[in-house]
Amino acid sequence: MSIDANRHKDLPRDIQFDTEKGVDFVLNYSKAIENLCVNQFMHMFQSSWSDFADFEKIFVRIKNTISEYVMKHWKEDFMFGYQFLNGCNPVVIKKCTKIPEKFPVTDEMVNVSLERQMTLEEEIEAGNIYIVDYEVLEGITANCTDPCTLQYIAAPMCLLYKNAQKKIMPIAIQLGQTPGEDNPIFLPTDAKYDWLLAKIWVRSADFQYHQNITHLLRSHLITEVFAIAMYRQLPAVHPVYKLLMPHIRFTIAINTKAREQLICECGIFDKANATGGGGHVQLIQKGVKSLTFRSLCFPDIIKARGLDNKEELPTYFYRDDGYMVWEATKSFVSDVVHIYYTSDETLQEDEEIQAFIKDVCSFGMQDFDHCEFPKSLKTREDLSEYLTAIVFTASAQHAAVNFGQLYLGSYPDEHFTEKPVKEAMERFRTQLVEISLSIKTRNEGKKLPYYNMSPDKIPNSVAV
Template identity: 85%
Template sequence: MPSYTVTIATGSQWFAGTDDYIYITLMGTEQCSERTLLDKPLYNDFERGAVDSYDVTVGEHLGEIVLVKIEKKKYWVQDDWYCRYITVKTPTGDYVEFPCFRWLVDNKEVVLRDGRARLPQDDKTRLVKQHRQKELETRRKTYRWKEWQPGIPMSIDASRHKDLPRDIQFDSEKGVDFVLNYSKAIENLFVNQFMHMFQSSWSDFADFERIFVRIKNTISEYVMQHWKEDFMFGYQYLNGCNPVVIQKCTKLPDKFPVTHEMVAVCLERELTLEQEIEAGNIYIADYEVLDGISPNCTDPCTLQYLAAPICLLYKNAQNKILPLAIQLGQTPGEDNPIFLPSDGQYDWLLAKIWVRSADFQQHQTVTHLLRTHLMTEVFGIAMYRQLPAVHPVYKLLIPHIRFTIAINTKAREQLICECGIFDKANATGGGGHVQLIQKAVKSLTFRSLCFPDGIKARGVDNKEELPTYFYRDDGNRVWEATKSFASDVVRIYYSSDEMVQGDEEIQAFVKDVCSFGMQDFDHCEFPKSLKSREELTEYLTVVIFTASAQHAAVNFGQLYLGMYPDEHFIEKPVKEAMETFRKQLAEITSTIKRRNEGKKLPYYNMSPDMIPNSVAV
């Protein structure tokens, strides 16, 4: 009688193993096997990290094995199980791989397709078509859109992390990581000794030195020594945590009436201010998005303050970016003066501090939260709802969506919710952060998420004009490598533009992002359909880059970009494309490392070995 060898790999994460009963059914093109209990007498099956093999005997050949059904039934108490993959060795000696990478909870069954990626138009038999349709129907019931606040991108329909589908919750290790990292931070900051400092206003700049007494590295020490200086203030616009605000000034706005006489003493080239503008040496940072945002009020006696400043910046003869003039509000007047480097030492320092405060507010809420976290969640939910696990784009994107919905749900549960951490500690808390997101969404377009387009729109794409803009240079390299990889994958599965147009699932994916995730906001300009392989490549590059490199540039790294521990793809051409991608990223890493040698302020945020695969923190 024909016998099939079934090998099952259990996950290595905590609590991945199970004592429940596991059954398997092999489903072939000709017939199905009997439902078979997988059990080895006197042997503890399905332990964490285990790879177990079993023989499944059938009466007749099943034909080509196209599906396997796994069922978990309670033994004593419900015991969740994480299955990594299943392989089936046929009587003829062939191996068929079935990637799983999901949790089985309660009395749950999972039906898996073999690991070859397929477009919807590739499926010909009724069996696989029905499986594809049923998977998506189930996913759409599980992954539902919800409006957390009006006027912002949609999120997952779950109020708490524990309400999320088990497959997208944090693993146990991730939860422990949060606790350990928090404890380590407390230890590093020596917070226990200075806890009172976090519960009241600080009265001395020396408090910063006391807090960071346990953290020692050359960059932090250098910044501590030079933070008051103008060159450090300007450098942060290029390579700080919010390097997306600076733009070339081609004409002074009427609302910012800086004259040549005001700044002449700071200009080095014997040119007028107007001539410096024409020469491309003047830049501007405008925090207009903060204008009118309600400041926080933690109690009736503690009103916080927000500024919406405009800062003029000057590229001097040494290619350093220096602040030239600062106006703390959007409307000029006697009560809204323009501060200059020639003013008193502390007047100028305070003006810069207010700008940095505004930059922090925009960075955390717009650059970081809205444009990486919330956008990646939109892409992720649409992916789960519209792309089955067998789709090549699902296999491509799933590593870059990992844990994003979970971290965002925790943020809505603890950080940006009413009475959350934002409300207790942030000047835009108490609802101002929601207003800020609502306002910023109006300038959030699809093209603004395309890295080269965003750089060009701000007029900072010329390397000769801004030779030390490492965020731009490194970002362009990573963007091009990512785009090349995405293009390779697209061309493996789509032989023509017509195949893209005929892929009803990829079309439903991009439409779901625009019509539901982005709620068809005016001016968002997200595509509702894709007409070519080039358009699909760019779209996938935006998703991957936003979730990985862009988030890294405004946050920090964990699992390095290009590393895919869960192998959803099994095809050799894709594995080769992945290897090419890794080599390109390694070359970029080496280039950045060489460039940073000897620099007092090295820039690593866009180095691929520092870039996380997904938005997971």
């Protein structure tokens, strides 16, 4: 459930963009449009492309080392696999423990891609096979940008192999969920452009998943749920209000802007995306069914996908950096919680915080049985984890799939004045600086450095 406002100007004045943020929003929006040449090339987004050089026309204006490297190597299998680990959507890949019946890949098909003289089943047992599955895209209505131009949406599956160099390489792709003669399994040994086109369809599906579920639903919209509950149930003097305020600041405003300009009827989504024209609504509705509270807890979701062993997948920097930021955030949040709640009983007796927790579940998540959001919290440890999930989602997780503005740990508005909390903030900042330095050291000399989870590049809130 989102706020009941159709336009930004309909919002309560204290949650609208302030003058500085309003100007910043307009300038950044204009700059992004200019950099991407969207106005100049909008016709390209609404029609078929005839040449791979068209990609270069779109991205020629984006100048940084990483984008230029990706532009040069995007057709290669290693880059295709690497993006599942450290690209803009590093949340779909999971360890494969059994080949699904709907994806009948055989050892004979992929044996040429396996490097250890092991069968496919043996590679699975050894933990070397991974999978991505875009089943959620099955049945989503494709956009029609004009009466004559129907777009298409695939719901592919891709099998990936960790080779001897521990690079993740694609070894099989099926573009639909139902196997059959009209839905073949594509392999690296196929004709060059058949295999490349199959990978492009997977990347297209990944884009739709990323934009609608990873980015919009699981960072923007879920943060709005917490923000609304906070404003409804917590007074401004409550310590949890003070803790959360910097991390939900402007979130409702940016989301309202998105509903007003981006995902509205005839907005940019409708003009340029295959899931525009209503498909994005269907996709988000399906995505909500997998939106549980535990899936917002970073260590839990990494473990659930079987990717928690660093030795097995040493180049999964999103995971490694995310762990560090999660633990630092949880340590800070726990410090604040223990300053204000001297026992679990004091937490249980806090009617305002309990009303906040219940509001998120009963109003924001509409009491969906599958969501498993708590309706009350009994221990300080549970509250610390709950608040950490909110702060992490609004800051680090959003940064990993988007980009930053005000860096994490910066609190320009003095909500807390108590000395113990200020000391906790200082410890938090110190930890974040140390994490940033370790990430910088790790990235030195890498052709593809990963900075998305570096605290000095993480925004405080979902405000961009």
